[in-house]
Every structure is written in C-alpha cells, then in structure tokens.
Amino acid sequence: MENFRxxxxxxxxxxxxxxxxxxxxxxxxxxxxxxxxISSGYDVAIITKEKLNISSSVLAQGGIAVSLDKKDSPExxxxxxxxxxxxxxxxxxxxxxxNEAAKNIKKLVKFGVNFDKKESSKELxxxxxxxxSMNRIIHAGDTTGKEVCDKLISVVHTRDNIKIFERTSVxxxxxxxxxxxxxLAYDEDxxxxxxxxxxxxxxxxxxxxxLFANTTNPEVATGDGICMAYxxxxxxxxxxxxxxxxxxxxxxxxKTFLISEAVRGEGGVLKNINGEKFMDKYxxxxxxAPRDVVSRAIFAEMKETGSDHVLLDVTxxxxxxxxxxxxxIYKTCLEYGLDISKDFIPVCPAEHYCxxxxxxxxxxxxxxxxxxxxxxxxxNGIHGANRLASNSLLEGLxxxxxxxxxxxxxxxxxxDKEKDFVIKYETNRIPLEIDIEKERKSIEYFMSEKxxxxxxxxxxxxxxxxxxxxxxxxxxxxxxxxxxxxxQNMAVLSGLIVDSALEREESRxxxxxxxxxxTDDVNWKRxxxxxxxxx
Numbered sequence: 001m002e003n004f005r006x007x008x009x010x011x012x013x014x015x016x017x018x019x020x021x022x023x024x025x026x027x028x029x030x031x032x033x034x035x036x037x038i039s040s041g042y043d044v045a046i047i048t049k050e051k052l053n054i055s056s057s058v059l060a061q062g063g064i065a066v067s068l069d070k071k072d073s074p075e076x077x078x079x080x081x082x083x084x085x086x087x088x089x090x091x092x093x094x095x096x097x098x099n100e101a102a103k104n105i106k107k108l109v110k111f112g113v114n115f116d117k118k119e120s121s122k123e124l125x126x127x128x129x130x131x132x133s134m135n136r137i138i139h140a141g142d143t144t145g146k147e148v149c150d151k152l153i154s155v156v157h158t159r160d161n162i163k164i165f166e167r168t169s170v171x172x173x174x175x176x177x178x179x180x181x182x183x184l185a186y187d188e189d190x191x192x193x194x195x196x197x198x199x200x201x202x203x204x205x206x207x208x209x210x211l212f213a214n215t216t217n218p219e220v221a222t223g224d225g226i227c228m229a230y231x232x233x234x235x236x237x238x239x240x241x242x243x244x245x246x247x248x249x250x251x252x253x254x255k256t257f258l259i260s261e262a263v264r265g266e267g268g269v270l271k272n273i274n275g276e277k278f279m280d281k282y283x284x285x286x287x288x289a290p291r292d293v294v295s296r297a298i299f300a301e302m303k304e305t306g307s308d309h310v311l312l313d314v315t316x317x318x319x320x321x322x323x324x325x326x327x328x329i330y331k332t333c334l335e336y337g338l339d340i341s342k343d344f345i346p347v348c349p350a351e352h353y354c355x356x357x358x359x360x361x362x363x364x365x366x367x368x369x370x371x372x373x374x375x376x377x378x379x380n381g382i383h384g385a386n387r388l389a390s391n392s393l394l395e396g397l398x399x400x401x402x403x404x405x406x407x408x409x410x411x412x413x414x415x416d417k418e419k420d421f422v423i424k425y426e427t428n429r430i431p432l433e434i435d436i437e438k439e440r441k442s443i444e445y446f447m448s449e450k451x452x453x454x455x456x457x458x459x460x461x462x463x464x465x466x467x468x469x470x471x472x473x474x475x476x477x478x479x480x481x482x483x484x485x486x487x488q489n490m491a492v493l494s495g496l497i498v499d500s501a502l503e504r505e506e507s508r509x510x511x512x513x514x515x516x517x518x519t520d521d522v523n524w525k526r527x528x529x530x531x532x533x534x535x
Contacts, residue, residue, distance in 0.1 A: 085384020
C-alpha cells in the first residue's frame, strides 16, 4: 500500500491563502486555554472541525484534580498518578503536571469558572475519584467540562487577536525540510480548500475514540490531528493504551452517556445483575480501583452472569443530595425512566480516553520544527499506561500554558514572520465508489470486538487483516470531502494501534493481553514509538 504524503492533491498557488502568527487546531480545553494564554499582541487562529463548543472537554463530567486541600500535596498527587500509570509514566512530565496545577486552576477562577464550594465556608469543595488517595477533585456539579469550556469560550469571543474558523476540517500539515509552515483545510460551509500559513501550529485536535463502536467521545474524535502529524513525520507514542470508562449508561436509547466516576467517589457501589457486590474480589480499593481494573472486573462479571451490563447503586444517598451533586446525571437518567434515588443504574464499559498520541516534550514540542501538540492529541508520558481520573482537563491547562510561553519566546525573537512557500502535490488517485459509512462501521466493529478491554494475538490479527483490507480498498481513492479524509485517518490510525498492541506482548494498564496476562518490566517497561518512513 502506497504511503501518500497528503490526503488531497493541491497547488498552493491556486488556493485562497491567509497568514496567522499562531494556528491552533481544536477547540477543547487545551485549544482555547492555550489561545488565551498567548500574548494578545499575536494573531491567533482557532480552527475547529465543528462548532466551537463541540469537544470531548465539554462532555467531561467529573472534575479537575488539584492538590489544594490542606491535607493534600503535589507529592501525593504525583504518587497516585504514577501508580495509575502502571510503571510507564514519565516522571518529569508528571512533576510538571502536579506542581503547576494550582496556578492554572487559579487562572480558571479569574476567568469566571464557577467551581462548587462548601456551604459552610465557601471554600472549594473536593471530591474523590478512583485511585486517588485524597479528596482533590474540584468540580462544577457533574458538568465541569462544560462550565470550564463555556467560560473560556466566552472570553475567547472578547479577544480581538483571536479569530475563529468553525466547521473547517484540517486536512494536512504543510511541511518543508521538517519545518511546519502551515496547513491545508477544507471549509465545509464554502465547500472549498484553504491554505493557512503560519510560524507555529498547535495541534489540540483531541483523541481517537470514534475508532470504536461504543465510546463517550463526540463524532469529531476520529484522530485526524494525530494522523496528519504522522504523515508529516511526527513520532507517535503509546497508541495501544486506550482507556475504557467502566460506567457508561446502558440503555436501548443511549449507550454513550457517561456516569461519572465521581458517583463511585461519593460512595456508589457496583453490583452484578444478581444484585451482588463484586469489586472486593478484584482489587483492594474495591469500587475506587484504577479504571482499567474496574473495566476488566465488570467485563468478567458480565461474562460470568451472562449479562450485557452491571448495576451501579447510589440509592442510599437520597434524592435531594443526588439532584444537587449530580444534576445532569439525575436529569438524564430520569428521561430514560430511571430515578437514581430509587433505581440501580445499568452501566457497562465504553471507550473513553486515549493515552497515546503525538510524542512531545514538556513544552509541547514535537520532532517537527514549528509543530506543537497538547491535550489528548499529545503524549508526553503523563498518563503512562492508564490515566488517573480527572488528570485530563488538567493536562490541557498545564501544558497549554507551557506552550504559550514557548510561543511568546519564539515569536518575540522571530524577525521574518511570514515566509512564502509553494507546494504542488499530484497523485494518481482516482474517484472510487466507496460506501464510506459501511467502511467506518467495519473499522469500529473490529476495533471494539478485537482491540477492546481484553485482547489476544488471534483477535488482533483478525482486526489487522480487516483494517488492512479497508486500507487497501480506499488507499487509491480520490478524497474530496472531510468525511473521505476521516475514513483514511481512521484506517491508518487503527492499523497503528493494532500493530502496537500486537508488539506489546505483556499486560500493562489499559492494555490487557489474555495470552500475555503478566506485566513484564524486563522487556516492556518502555514506550512503543511509531513514525512513518520519510518520503
């Protein structure tokens, strides 16, 4: 199968072009916060695939981990993160995360984010989630991500130096001699290609949850940012580590709605369909064990009882408490005939978060000059093999701020901002009659069935064969729409995930191989790096 450098044929001299000092791909917390942290003297563009308020960040329920409580400390937060990461965290990155958390949370408060307070003292209210040793999760009800993103986006709209391009899909990064000089994008509303030239591209395009059939991620999460970086020559890391959230609503009309881990943090108990508690059989932390452990435990109970879900019991908390603490979960469940103050919540695991992504250092730098990455798109080793709950929004804040410092330094010392370049790219790709939706569903099916919570060589090889078949079928297809490009990205990235999962012959964190059930520190206490051959 031929490796094409770009997904579409184009000639930069024949396409509408504009320049911005900095271009940010993605409008989740990492993207918008980074934009706000960059000095107002620079022209910043945010390019987002859909509307500004559609992202995984907006859907985040639980909260943000930060050691602000008097009994807590960055050292304890560090220890919990390392423990959850199953031996693969980059300690330097984790130290940055936990030590710079507080100052970024204080900035959020200044931006107007309204976190829950204790009624008695008006101090921040802290809750606990799985694998945390302390109550350190700050929250805004059970819609923390929405509260944070809404406030940040409202501030973005007041900044004259930030321009927003919605419903614009970035197709590829434009590079010369391993330097990122801009990007090629497709404007959905105008139905045309555009060239954006820049000195700095910050990829904050989110994860790749939509490679799986059952996920909590929005439709936009197809791994486009990671794939465009890969085609440009960026290194990818830890792709095999995909986190499945243990408790997603299992209902005929909704199998994507997240039941926050905070519900278990407040005392919620998992039971099988026979009404029996089971987590004490699997881990000493019981219902607050790390996510990978809880997901596999639920999977085992479902198999043992012949059920397609388990139950989450929080009825002992009472209606008033639940309506105040989890208003969105209470309201949503009620819409499906479930009163969580009386009824157990049917739940099962679903794909939720990707630990892997574009390899970066603590300043968001990639191996391509001028290309930075942060948020779920990036991988600097914070999460290791399994992300600690409520570290994801925090990651976008801390490392978005680190990148903004880099941007200010680089542009401050850049005398020649707008460098001209010409790229003409032609291939022999041809129009093909491909059922895009059918091929997408095929990828999603095999990724869920064979590359999910429990894997083995046989299943992974089946997935590899099917995904390769899809890749070969569409490889020479002339891509005309953003949907065409998404399918190309899904096929490539799924293949890389499967290859990484096959290569790692051990079980660690979110990667569990039933044919290699033990963790092998001697051979596998390291990351797997994937990069494309130079063109």
